[in-house]
Amino acid sequence: MIVWLTRHLQTLVGSLGDLSRNSFSSVLSISVIGIALALPGAMFATLENIHKFTAEFEHGAKISLFLSPDISIKQAKDLQQSLAQHPDIKYIEMITPDQAMEEFKLRSGLKDALNSLSDNPLPVVLLAYPEDRVARSPEKLAGLINELGKLEPVELSQFDLEWIKRLTAFLELATRAVWVIAIILGLGVFLVIGNTIRLAIVNRQEEIRIIKLIGGTDAFVRRSFLYSGMLQGLFGGLLALLVIFLLFSFISKPASSLSSLYSISFGLDPLQLLPSLILTSSGALLGWLSARVTVGVYLRQFEPGKGRY
Amino acid sequence: MLIEFSKVSKRYPEGHEALRDVTFVINKGEMVFLTGHSGAGKSTLLRLVTLIEHATSGQVIVNGQNLGRLKRRTIPYFRRQIGMVFQDHKLLYNLSVFDNVALPLIVSGFHPRDLRRRVHAALDKVGLLNHDQAKPITLSGGEQQRVGIARAVVNRPSLLVADEPTGNLDSGLSDEIFDLFHDFNYHGVTVLVATHDLRHIKRLGKRSLTLVDGRMTQQTNAAQP
Numbered sequence: 413m414i415v416w417l418t419r420h421l422q423t424l425v426g427s428l429g430d431l432s433r434n435s436f437s438s439v440l441s442i443s444v445i446g447i448a449l450a451l452p453g454a455m456f457a458t459l460e461n462i463h464k465f466t467a468e469f470e471h472g473a474k475i476s477l478f479l480s481p482d483i484s485i486k487q488a489k490d491l492q493q494s495l496a497q498h499p500d501i502k503y504i505e506m507i508t509p510d511q512a513m514e515e516f517k518l519r520s521g522l523k524d525a526l527n528s529l530s531d532n533p534l535p536v537v538l539l540a541y542p543e544d545r546v547a548r549s550p551e552k553l554a555g556l557i558n559e560l561g562k563l564e565p566v567e568l569s570q571f572d573l574e575w576i577k578r579l580t581a582f583l584e585l586a587t588r589a590v591w592v593i594a595i596i597l598g599l600g601v602f603l604v605i606g607n608t609i610r611l612a613i614v615n616r617q618e619e620i621r622i623i624k625l626i627g628g629t630d631a632f633v634r635r636s637f638l639y640s641g642m643l644q645g646l647f648g649g650l651l652a653l654l655v656i657f658l659l660f661s662f663i664s665k666p667a668s669s670l671s672s673l674y675s676i677s678f679g680l681d682p683l684q685l686l687p688s689l690i691l692t693s694s695g696a697l698l699g700w701l702s703a704r705v706t707v708g709v710y711l712r713q714f715e716p717g718k719g720r721y
Numbered sequence: 722m723l724i725e726f727s728k729v730s731k732r733y734p735e736g737h738e739a740l741r742d743v744t745f746v747i748n749k750g751e752m753v754f755l756t757g758h759s760g761a762g763k764s765t766l767l768r769l770v771t772l773i774e775h776a777t778s779g780q781v782i783v784n785g786q787n788l789g790r791l792k793r794r795t796i797p798y799f800r801r802q803i804g805m806v807f808q809d810h811k812l813l814y815n816l817s818v819f820d821n822v823a824l825p826l827i828v829s830g831f832h833p834r835d836l837r838r839r840v841h842a843a844l845d846k847v848g849l850l851n852h853d854q855a856k857p858i859t860l861s862g863g864e865q866q867r868v869g870i871a872r873a874v875v876n877r878p879s880l881l882v883a884d885e886p887t888g889n890l891d892s893g894l895s896d897e898i899f900d901l902f903h904d905f906n907y908h909g910v911t912v913l914v915a916t917h918d919l920r921h922i923k924r925l926g927k928r929s930l931t932l933v934d935g936r937m938t939q940q941t942n943a944a945q946p
Contacts, residue, residue, distance in 0.1 A: 622811050625773070626872070627801035628828040630794070 438644065441608045445648025445695065448601045450655035452594035453691050457656055459587055460687075461667075466579055473547045475557055477538040478568040488536040491565055495538070500546045500556050505539040512537060535567070550577045598698060601648065605641050605702040612637065613710045620714045630711060637707045638700055645699020649692035723749045723880060723911045724770060729779030731765050731935075739765035741935045743779070747913060749879075752906040754922045755915040757932035763915040766932065767884050770913065771803055772796050784879065801829050804873030804910075806883035810865045812857040812872075818844070819853040822871045829876065843871040847901060863894035870901055874910070881905055883914045892920070899925060 479488055485508055495504050507515075509532045516534070517523045540560060546552045553571065561569030571577075613620070620633055724747040731740040739762045747753050755763050768774040769781050772788055781788045784802055791799055812821050823840045831839070844850045847867035849860075857865050866886060873881060883902065887895035899914075899921045906912045916922075922929050931939040 618811075619813055622813060623824070623828060624797070625771075625800065625805060625811070626825040626828055627797045627799075627876075629797040632797075632828055 437608065437611075441604055442644055442647045442651060444604050445601050445644060445699075446651025446655060448597045448604070449649055449652035449691060449695055450659075452590055452597055453652050453687075454656045454659055455590040455593065456687065457660065459583060459590060462579075462583060466583070467548075473542060473553075473571070475540040475542065475560060476568075476570045477540060477560055477563075477566045478570070479536045479538065479565045480567045481533075481535050483536055483565045485536060487565060488538065491563070492538055495540060495560075498540075500543055500552070502541045502543050504541070507537040507539065509534040509536060548580070550580055553577065598694075601645070601695070601698050602702045605644055605699045606706040608644065609637055609641050609703045609706040610710055612640065613707065613714070617714045620711070624715065633711060634704075634707050638703045641699040641701075641703025641706075642696050643699070645695040645697065645702075646692060648699070649695025652691060652695065653688055723747055723751075723784060724913065725780075725782040726766075726769075727780045729769065729776045729781055731762075731769060731774065732777045739935055740769070740776075740932075743932075743935075743937045745930055745937060745940060747911065749911055750906070750909055752903065752912040752925070752927045753914075754927055754929040755913060755932065756917060756919060756922065756929055758917065761932040762935040763932055764884055765935075767882055767913070767915055770880075770882055771805055772799060797828075801825070801876060802878055802880065804876065804878040804881040806866070806869050806873045806881070806886045808885040808888040810857075810869040812865060812868055814856065814858050816857075817853065818849065818855050818857060818860070818868050821857060821868055822853075822875050825872060825876045839875055840871075843875040844868075846874070847871045863890050863897065866890065866894075866898060867901070870898070874905060879911060881910050881912045883912070885915055885917070887916065887918060895921070896924075 479491070483491075488506060492504050492506050495501055512534045513526065513532050517526050520526075540556075542553060542556055546556055554577075557569050557571050560566060623633055724745075726743050726745050729740055729743045730738070732738045743762075743766065755766060757763050765774065769776055769788070770783055772791065776789065783799075786799060788799075813824070816824070819840055822843055823836055826836050826839060841850060841853070844853055847870050849864060849867055849871065852860065852864070857868055860868065870886075873883075881902065886902075887898050890898065895918065902912050902914060903925055929939075929941050930937060931941075
């Protein structure tokens with residue numbers, strides 16, 4: 413066990429040494445990997461932030477129910493109480509015609525004109541705040557709006573934040589697109605690492621042949637390449653994290669001033685701990701896998717009996 | 722016996738027939754020279770012993786193992802029983818002398834605690850103990866070959882195989898190298914050396930096998946020096 417561990421440690425240190433010796437080409441390939449991983453990483457982080465951003469709105473999403481003019485405040489109150497029991501509704505608020513008129517006067521600047529009206533033409537309005545799980549799902553929300561609109565005293569049921577529905581649907585699409593991009597770039601990383609490993613194998617063919625001549629197993633030869641692939645992927649992943657972090661700190665200021673325009677508190681987050689770990693470890697895993705495949709394909713070409721030996 | 726060839730032929734894929742119907746036996750503890758002009762098949766014969774090549778027909782038995790039946794993945798373990806010395810040394814020039822000699826031990830998973838002692842013993846044997854941290858490129862040809870020999874014996878193999886080990890060395894240095902082989906043989910290692918330098922055969926008085934155009938023409942017995 414100790415021998416096994418020492419051997420692995422030796423190889424790991426050896427691979428690190430190789431990486432630093434061939435510093436230019438390894439920096440180059442690590443940068444390529446870093447950028448290739450940073451792109452989908454940053455996109456996922458952006459989507460995550462947009463989700464958070466819309467969640468702030470969804471929190472205040474409400475359905476306005478305009479009741480028929482002939483419904484009295486008493487009847488409206490009854491309706492309010494019965495709707496409060498609805499499982500999809502968090503709570504419900506009532507705006508009487510008087511309140512609405514007051515607000516209208518204040519906001520519209522038509523105070524004098526409105527004062528001249530003999531009676532209040534505004535209907536009673538109930539504001540239904542849906543549960544978060546309903547607000548997040550466009551279908552459920554549409555169902556609820558429809559259901560409330562069919563109620564006897566309701567003349568019009570209207571969702572104020574129609575655009576959120578559209579945005580949510582768009583986000584769904586964008587997430588899929590980012591996945592496709594991530595898979596394509598992941599394949600790119602796989603090929604980049606495979607190519608550097610292939611070059612390393614060609615550069616070290618003399619060494620590989622000698623190691624095989626003195627009794628080195630395929631596994632022994634493979635090991636250092638697997639480590640170097642894994643390390644390249646790992647460093648590429650860490651570089652990607654750095655790039656995402658820099659990118660987000662670069663745009664965090666305009667983003668927070670934008671969100672303050674919407675009067676919501678919203679700070680831009682770079683990747684959280686778990687996605688960061690996933691990003692770096694998927695880099696390392698990609699590197700390992702790519703090295704494994706490349707070594708499997710090329711190693712047999714450097715048997716001592718083949719080539720010029 | 723340690724090495725047994727019976728009716729062994731080797732034809733390379735491009736059609737060249739390097740060995741034809743070769744039969745001989747080398748006993749445990751023997752030191753045997755393999756001679757012949759260049760292209761006679763000396764190297765091919767050694768490559769069959771070390772499983773760098775497979776015989777086209779016939780049977781090769783080394784250390785009790787029929788090489789034709791050895792599975793590919795067991796070849797590394799087979800090679801660990803053999804020390805190999807090459808004309809061009811085949812050292813790794815980015816590693817120190819110490820690391821070059823330690824390589825067979827590292828490759829076979831030798832315990833790190835005893836590694837230094839074993840490497841130093843091998844380097845001491847070839848007289849290069851004080852050069853252990855040098856890079857091979859800074860050493861002379863004779864010294865590099867001695868590093869190669871130290872690497873070949875560090876695993877304490879039962880068989881030492883050398884292909885023209887003194888091909889690039891002057892006669893004084895050649896004598897030193899052959900004396901080293903002789904000394905290992907004295908300590909019980911079976912030695913098979915391919916050389917075209919007949920002087921050493923006379924000097925050391927060992928048995929020799931001669932190849933001409935891939936056929937074994939002559940098997941002289943050891944003449945006492």
